[in-house]
Amino acid sequence: MIEVKRDNDPRLEDPWYQTKLDLAGQIYARLRLLFLIVRSDEIPNDVNARLKLIADRRHTEVTLQDFDILRTIFLGRQMRLTYAEVVAALGGGPVGASKVAAFQVRRDLSIDLSDELGEDSLVNFLGW
Template structure:
């Protein structure tokens, strides 16, 4: 795949540089799926990837994170395998350290602040309320790992991640390592996120947007059951409501799971995806 040099960043002592390369197609830098993998893989279409397919190769790490990112309201854009980072370290044991991260997200700055304060990724993502009138975008690089990933105890990998974090910080990008048990939802919360994810690609119309916007605005907050009924009720209403949540027209409170009583409010920060 042909690569396009995006930017070169100098960091640390003079002569030490990092080069970020991206695909000229605007898609993933690596095609993870060849059809010969001995483990499950997939390429689901994501609303937040511009309705493009994005690859995953870890059933317990990358896939559940991809679901969470697609459903999380503070996330505006998602890309898997977004770029290649080559770090030329003067005096290091290797002349070039290569880092290919899992995801690049565009997220709201308030979410990044909550994440950097120590909140687990799933909690920071689902309790974000979008109280400000405008979405303040920040780039967030994410490395998604399982709890038993052997790299967790690899000092060389840890050094490479620390350097990558430093490089991203030089250009104003945040960095997070998402590790399964701590950072991904479980129980009712996980089931609620998955139910929304499964319905994300449901077709919605301008009339649906206008209908729910007026209905919710008159009360400020409505219940999940009420809004689903306005959209037609039954499976159709629930599917449209899920799609409008992912498209950031509204926000369903998923912090405890998805129930008929779950609160639904409008998002009005300019980040609607239609």
Template sequence: MTRHIGKFCDNGVVARIVRSVDGGPIRQMVTTGSTKPTGTFVSLKGGSRAMPWESMKCELPALELAEVASPVVSLMAQPHRLELFVRRRRDPLIYFPDLELTVESSLYSRLMAPRPFAEALLQWRPDPGRSTGYRTVVVEVKDDDDPRNDDPEYQRKLSLAAKVYRGLGFGFLVIVRSHDLACVDLDLVHNVALENYTKVSPIDVDVCMRWLSSSGGVGRLGGLVMRLGGGATGREKAAALHVRRVISVDLSQGFLPSTPVSLLHPMSSPGLSKAA
């Protein structure tokens, strides 16, 4: 079942956004007759829903990146159907974006600038003393050799979609694997994303927050890992607390004992820090 949310009308283009009635992905991937790898990624930031992906090189890394990026508050794959009614065209143009992200407003201008998507996400730094609210960003993920890259009709549809999203106050990005994803350590991103459901207790959260608060909200990953039990257990719990947005580990500098760790405002993402 679907529900209509959001309408746009401007200069001969009428559009509407159609979302799933249950708030999840509006469609799942159809694999019948296809040899291309597809699957789902169960996302904590997606409300513990299974997020569909149909590209192991592009969509899956983009999902994992959004899951571990500190400024991403929530995510949804296949979030809605955009119907574009264009003058002198009988049938609407239909567009399904790959991702919809809710992000910290302080990240928004960085994403809209001509810089690699993954770098903008991982190089963001929290400012616990300043709450700037959230923005919505819709993302199309492309491989470099996607044949639609040279399809004028498809590019026109993306251009119309961008116009509609801007009119609704959303950001819209088309990201390309070589420029926007491969610029960071995707193996590290994958490994941190795997810990999104590692169990952490209220005691772990309290220990983490008290230790970082005692040093002005910043520290080093090695010290935090030691206080969370040390070894692999401590590293896994630290990764889980990062995904839950209790802390922000500077993944642009790896996942090493010397890697900087910052405390995020505990109320910046309601519910995530309580997941175990």
């Protein structure tokens, strides 16, 4: 889990917000998951562009039916499919891509963004 913060985010000076982030870190540690807080100006431009593509679609509406589609397509597939497969299952085109991004932001999916996002990018289902 990576929490990206702008360097001018006023919440970074708020002790209550810092406590919230600390508690989140403790919970992720107990789940044996990495939790990092990164300033946006520390992220390389190419990576930032990939993250922005996902974040800009975060408000896309997804339904319980969409979630059921995810569970169905990932069932028995070792929890990993390609980006193209998941987009197609969720309606294809811009609608499917937006739903994939929304599920990424909601932490139901995890897209490998270590390289440019493409049809063969790997997608993991986290929503069990």
